Amino acid sequence: MTSSSVRLTVRNHDRDLAGMTYVYPVLSRRAGGVSVGVNLNPNNACNWHCVYCQVPNLVRGAAPKIDLAQLEAELDGFLTALVEGDWLARHAPAGGREIRDIALSGNGEPTSAAEFPDVVELIHRLRVKHGLERVPLRLITNGSLLGRPRVRAGIARMGEIGGEVWFKVDAGRGEDIARINGVKLPVERVVRNLAACAALCPTWVQTCMFRWDGQGPDAEVLAAYLDVLERAGTARLRGVLLYGVARPSMQSEAPRVSQLPLDELEAIAEAIKEKGLTVTVSP
Numbered sequence: 001m002t003s004s005s006v007r008l009t010v011r012n013h014d015r016d017l018a019g020m021t022y023v024y025p026v027l028s029r030r031a032g033g034v035s036v037g038v039n040l041n042p043n044n045a046c047n048w049h050c051v052y053c054q055v056p057n058l059v060r061g062a063a064p065k066i067d068l069a070q071l072e073a074e075l076d077g078f079l080t081a082l083v084e085g086d087w088l089a090r091h092a093p094a095g096g097r098e099i100r101d102i103a104l105s106g107n108g109e110p111t112s113a114a115e116f117p118d119v120v121e122l123i124h125r126l127r128v129k130h131g132l133e134r135v136p137l138r139l140i141t142n143g144s145l146l147g148r149p150r151v152r153a154g155i156a157r158m159g160e161i162g163g164e165v166w167f168k169v170d171a172g173r174g175e176d177i178a179r180i181n182g183v184k185l186p187v188e189r190v191v192r193n194l195a196a197c198a199a200l201c202p203t204w205v206q207t208c209m210f211r212w213d214g215q216g217p218d219a220e221v222l223a224a225y226l227d228v229l230e231r232a233g234t235a236r237l238r239g240v241l242l243y244g245v246a247r248p249s250m251q252s253e254a255p256r257v258s259q260l261p262l263d264e265l266e267a268i269a270e271a272i273k274e275k276g277l278t279v280t281v282s283p
């Protein structure tokens with residue numbers, strides 16, 4: 001999604017990765033290591049359509065039925081290559097050979113998978129098996145399905161096992177959410193879902209800000225966005241991960257999306273900090 005990481009795919013002709021459906025490594029220079037990605041949306045289906053989305057051939061929909069045995073075999077095999085094999089030595093630069101996290105993040109909304117809570121349990125089991133309990137388990141989500149009991153159960157379990165959620169909030173008015181995220185979503189529901197998520201598991205808000213038709217977010221757009229965070233309860237949030245659009249959108253709206261200059265992104269970060277939140281900026 002929105003990061004400057006290098007996502008390796010089977011096109012890299014890596015024998016450890018060939019044929020994997022659900023598991024992919026992301027080498028991040030900035031984070032100084034490898035993130036183990038778990039993609040529950042190999043069908044490129046998401047219930048949202050964000051204008052900056054980097055998923056190619058994105059379609060509207062939900063995750064397909066997950067083959068848990070295959071996912072377990074892939075993740076077990078890859079963690080074995082990382083922990084016992086020479087995968088990191090062959091691929092990661094010296095000084096960047098740490099396993100940074102295991103992230104439920106992929107080509108769509110992970111919590112749309114009916115098996116989401118089973119996947120959380122499966123990942124945790126393998127984390128323990130490979131002695132990786134200290135490696136954080138992250139869920140990157142648009143947070144829109146928190147109304148479902150199974151999604152809340154999976155997130156609650158993540159809270160118990162030291163997980164962390166990155167919850168997408170880009171805007172605070174219905175019209176802005178519709179334009180940016182391609183979804184009709186009452187703001188009240190965003191507030192409710194974010195508050196519920198933060199009560200179950202440590203939660204960071206993940207926000208993408210950019211220029212649309214050459215215009216950055218105006219004062220009203222920003223005020224409505226900040227209002228969502230305040231109404232959800234800033235004290236309950238870990239902070240905000242503020243992103244620009246470093247990598248190009250793969251959607252048809254791409255020509256209308258452009259980067260905000262760093263000083264404008266930092267001014268937004270300052271406004272968020274004034275609400276008492278920690279902010280990290282990734283232009």
Ligand code: SF4
Binds near residue numbers: 001046048058108109
């Ligand atoms: S929620 Fe994520 S995967 Fe879905 S459209 Fe937005 S950026 Fe893409």
